[in-house]
Amino acid sequence: MSLEGTRLNGAQALMASLEKEGVEVIFGYPGGAILPVYDPLIDSKIRHVLVRHEQGAGHAAEGYAHATGRPGVCMVTSGPAATNVVTPLADAYLDSVPMVCITGQVARAAIGTDAFQECDTTGITRSITKHNMLVTEAADIPKAIAEAFHIATTGRPGPVLVDLPKDIVDANNPDAYFDFRYPDAVSLPGYKPETAPPAESITAAVDLILAAERPVLYVGGGVLKSRGAEALRRLAEMTDTPVVTTLMARGAFPDSHELCLGMPGMHGNYTAVTAMQQSDLLIAMGSRFDDRVTGKVGAFAPDAKVVHVDIDPAEHGKVRMPDVSVVGDCRLAMEAMLADIEGKGGASAAADHGPWRAQLSGWQEKYPLTYQPSAPGEYVKPQFVLERLRDNCPADTIVASGVGQHQMWTSQYWQFDHPYTWINSGGLGTMGFSIPAAIGAKAGMPDRMVWAVDGDGCFQMTAQELITASVEKIPIKVALLNNAYLGMVRQWQELFYEERYSEVYLSHDMPDYVGWSQSMGCEAIRVEEPDEVDAAIAKANEIDDRPVVVEFRCLSEEKVYPMVPAGGSNDDILVDPSQRDLQVASSETHVDPSQRDDAGAEV
Amino acid sequence: MSSAQLPKNVDLREQTIVVLVENKAGLLARVADLFARRGYNIVSLAVAPTEDESFSRITIVVDVESAPLEQIVKQLFKLIHVVEIAVLGPRNSVERELLLATVEVSQATRSQIVELVDIFEGKILAVATDRLTVSLDGKPSKIDDFEQLLGDYTIVELQRSGRIALPKIGQDIHRLTAE
Numbered sequence: 001m002s003l004e005g006t007r008l009n010g011a012q013a014l015m016a017s018l019e020k021e022g023v024e025v026i027f028g029y030p031g032g033a034i035l036p037v038y039d040p041l042i043d044s045k046i047r048h049v050l051v052r053h054e055q056g057a058g059h060a061a062e063g064y065a066h067a068t069g070r071p072g073v074c075m076v077t078s079g080p081a082a083t084n085v086v087t088p089l090a091d092a093y094l095d096s097v098p099m100v101c102i103t104g105q106v107a108r109a110a111i112g113t114d115a116f117q118e119c120d121t122t123g124i125t126r127s128i129t130k131h132n133m134l135v136t137e138a139a140d141i142p143k144a145i146a147e148a149f150h151i152a153t154t155g156r157p158g159p160v161l162v163d164l165p166k167d168i169v170d171a172n173n174p175d176a177y178f179d180f181r182y183p184d185a186v187s188l189p190g191y192k193p194e195t196a197p198p199a200e201s202i203t204a205a206v207d208l209i210l211a212a213e214r215p216v217l218y219v220g221g222g223v224l225k226s227r228g229a230e231a232l233r234r235l236a237e238m239t240d241t242p243v244v245t246t247l248m249a250r251g252a253f254p255d256s257h258e259l260c261l262g263m264p265g266m267h268g269n270y271t272a273v274t275a276m277q278q279s280d281l282l283i284a285m286g287s288r289f290d291d292r293v294t295g296k297v298g299a300f301a302p303d304a305k306v307v308h309v310d311i312d313p314a315e316h317g318k319v320r321m322p323d324v325s326v327v328g329d330c331r332l333a334m335e336a337m338l339a340d341i342e343g344k345g346g347a348s349a350a351a352d353h354g355p356w357r358a359q360l361s362g363w364q365e366k367y368p369l370t371y372q373p374s375a376p377g378e379y380v381k382p383q384f385v386l387e388r389l390r391d392n393c394p395a396d397t398i399v400a401s402g403v404g405q406h407q408m409w410t411s412q413y414w415q416f417d418h419p420y421t422w423i424n425s426g427g428l429g430t431m432g433f434s435i436p437a438a439i440g441a442k443a444g445m446p447d448r449m450v451w452a453v454d455g456d457g458c459f460q461m462t463a464q465e466l467i468t469a470s471v472e473k474i475p476i477k478v479a480l481l482n483n484a485y486l487g488m489v490r491q492w493q494e495l496f497y498e499e500r501y502s503e504v505y506l507s508h509d510m511p512d513y514v515g516w517s518q519s520m521g522c523e524a525i526r527v528e529e530p531d532e533v534d535a536a537i538a539k540a541n542e543i544d545d546r547p548v549v550v551e552f553r554c555l556s557e558e559k560v561y562p563m564v565p566a567g568g569s570n571d572d573i574l575v576d577p578s579q580r581d582l583q584v585a586s587s588e589t590h591v592d593p594s595q596r597d598d599a600g601a602e603v
Numbered sequence: 604m605s606s607a608q609l610p611k612n613v614d615l616r617e618q619t620i621v622v623l624v625e626n627k628a629g630l631l632a633r634v635a636d637l638f639a640r641r642g643y644n645i646v647s648l649a650v651a652p653t654e655d656e657s658f659s660r661i662t663i664v665v666d667v668e669s670a671p672l673e674q675i676v677k678q679l680f681k682l683i684h685v686v687e688i689a690v691l692g693p694r695n696s697v698e699r700e701l702l703l704a705t706v707e708v709s710q711a712t713r714s715q716i717v718e719l720v721d722i723f724e725g726k727i728l729a730v731a732t733d734r735l736t737v738s739l740d741g742k743p744s745k746i747d748d749f750e751q752l753l754g755d756y757t758i759v760e761l762q763r764s765g766r767i768a769l770p771k772i773g774q775d776i777h778r779l780t781a782e
Contacts, residue, residue: 126633127640131683134628151683190625190686192781314677 008180010138010169011037015044017145020182023073025443027060031077034104036169049472052464054081056436058088062097063440066423071098071152078104079117089159090128094427098157100148107167121163130158138168139178150186155193156312197328205307205324206340210349212281214356215241221248222286228331229419235334239350244272248426251416265293266564267408270367276301277570284308286330289319299569309333369412370576379553380530382481386413392537397449400438402458403429405487408560410453432461438476439469456482469547470521476547477540483554484508491559517549528553616668617646619691619768622661625684644669647765662767680779688779695774701740701764707757708735723749
């Protein structure tokens with residue numbers, strides 16, 4: 001039934017507006033100022049998932065958006081609830097996640113008086129949202145919601161916050177009633193994101209691509225945001241160009257593809273990192289030269305020309321000045337490039353990449369990802385857990401991770417062959433992201449298997465959302481890699497702080513993760529030996545009526561390799577200790593031997 | 604004081620950008636926040652509604668040593684309510700600034716200050732036995748000169764408006780617009 005022209009109050013109009021936008025689920029938590037909105041919610045067809053902490057609402061909305069491509073919606077009250085969603089908003093801002101966050105606010109007359117649960121929500125979130133607004137008239141709510149969804153989902157996506165004073169949604173306030181009309185289009189004279197890239201930039205980019213002898217497609221999250229995975233595959237294949245997928249782009253190009261080199265960056269694999277360092281052309285596709293990818297910027301890919309494709313003009317030249325700048329949507333740009341290449345002779349017009357590909361294969365053979373298996377009686381190796389999980393779950397399983405060592409191992413050891421199967425906090429690096437994000441993903445994609453890979457530090461930050469998963473019947477699975485430490489911090493203290501371990505010990509058995517998980521309605525399994533891993537995974541995968549937590553007791557000393565020390569050049573990459581002799585003896589890299597020795601000496 | 608000692612008229616570290624914005628609540632805070640968050644320095648800032656009340660024009664003099672002008676402009680343009688940005692230099696724009704100052708005067712200095720204001724074609728706005736309030740509008744460089752010469756006397760309070768600027772008629776200005 002259309003509500004167009006019906007007399008509604010602000011709260012009813014908000015729900016009607018969200019329905020108009022096609023919202024199917026809201027992750028939220030009620031409270032004083034947002035109370036009037038929770039009343040018409042009862043009559044709405046929109047599902048509400050009651051989280052246990054407002055941070056969970058925000059991350060769940062992000063997980064939903066990552067998995068479905070549709071904007072995630074969260075709704076919380078004013079004051080402390082608004083400050084609790086600050087972290088997910090900042091997270092969504094850095095990772096360009098389309099999200100609409102609705103916050104309650106004290107009544108208009110109380111704004112500025114330090115009223116109960118008042119805070120300056122739009123002020124606090126100004127620099128971590130793509131846009132935010134304080135709505136001051138009930139009749140402006142439909143327009144505000146239409147603008148919020150438009151801004152969140154177009155151009156470079158991002159979070160938008162809409163702050164609603166209580167009195168404009170109050171059913172008892174006669175001034176909160178108006179004739180509902182939902183705008184057909186928004187009018188924002190200052191916001192018209194460019195999507196179609198200029199033709200001359202495409203042809204200039206293609207000329208560089210066809211001439212390059214050692215090109216690398218440096219693929220970032222923008223390819224996923226633009227739904228450009230298919231265009232990317234065609235572009236890579238037509239030009240025979242190797243692809244690296246950044247942490248935000250895992251799955252944008254199949255790991256099983258012969259042109260895929262995997263993840264670059266601080267914990268990227270040797271070939272991906274070194275290919276970029278030695279390339280003569282980086283085709284940056286929806287990537288932003290993040291410091292975790294470039295290492296020391298001045299020493300990053302010194303011989304490479306750069307074609308930078310990004311929808312955000314401000315990313316061009318922010319870190320590295322491109323030789324050709326293509327401002328526009330990645331998918332449209334790649335499709336235009338493909339057409340331009342066809343016009344210039346197609347695949348045969350590209351330079352021969354045979355020697356380059358051979359060099360890359362050599363590195364791949366010499367420096368694969370590797371680890372030493374557990375010695376008898378030892379706890380399991382996290383890498384082993386991830387290999388077994390990868391090999392025993394459907395290929396389209398959605399994996400969400402927290403932040404730290406387990407995140408890097410998941411990105412390294414999972415085989416991402418499908419886009420939108422990898423959900424993580426890349427830019428902000430938010431511990432505790434995985435469980436609520438997995439809940440959001442599963443709510444959006446209920447037919448898919450969803451695993452959260454978590455560390456023991458992260459788990460303790462947001463584990464209470466497993467209650468949400470149980471009560472709301474959102475059966476996610478959690479692989480808890482319990483190494484008793486804040487593992488990544490411990491790794492840095494071991495390598496760079498002379499093994500002086502400061503405040504990183506958490507313990508394997510405090511808390512009792514199995515008992516805790518069971519108390520939250522989860523099936524819980526503890527694994528201590530490598531030979532128990534497969535059975536536990538099989539059991540977890542059979543259960544689909546409640547969340548499952550598998551606690552894998554992992555070795556504390558395991559470190560993530562390769563590693564580029566922070567602030568160092570990517571040439572100083574540290575491979576697994578078992579490969580170091582090879583690395584020093586290698587003559588085909590351009591690594592300055594003195595630097596390599598220094599780097600080695602730190603370990 | 605010879606004119607050779609006067610401050611340099613054009614500081615290349617400073618660039619003027621004129622930002623046309625939708626006249627929305629909190630807009631100035633958004634702009635100021637962006638500069639603070641990204642570490643850009645503002646030299647001066649002036650803001651007022653334009654001929655169309657739904658828009659305001661913000662004239663910002665920025666320190667381009669703190670960040671490349673191009674980045675500043677692009678980041679500003681990401682603000683949803685920023686409609687147009689023009690980068691103006693002394694050659695392609697007309698710039699004006701206003702100065703108000705209250706100066707202590709004595710029998711001996713009163714006529715000197717009146718003469719100085721006269722030479723610069725400024726105005727005496729208020730007179731008391733021991734103080735004068737004067738005003739001067741003009742090019743920022745002229746205001747600089749006046750301020751420096753006024754510094755020979757005892758200044759009680761001094762306030763400059765910050766620069767405002769418009770493109771020179773007939774000049775081709777680099778404008779970034781949403782269209």
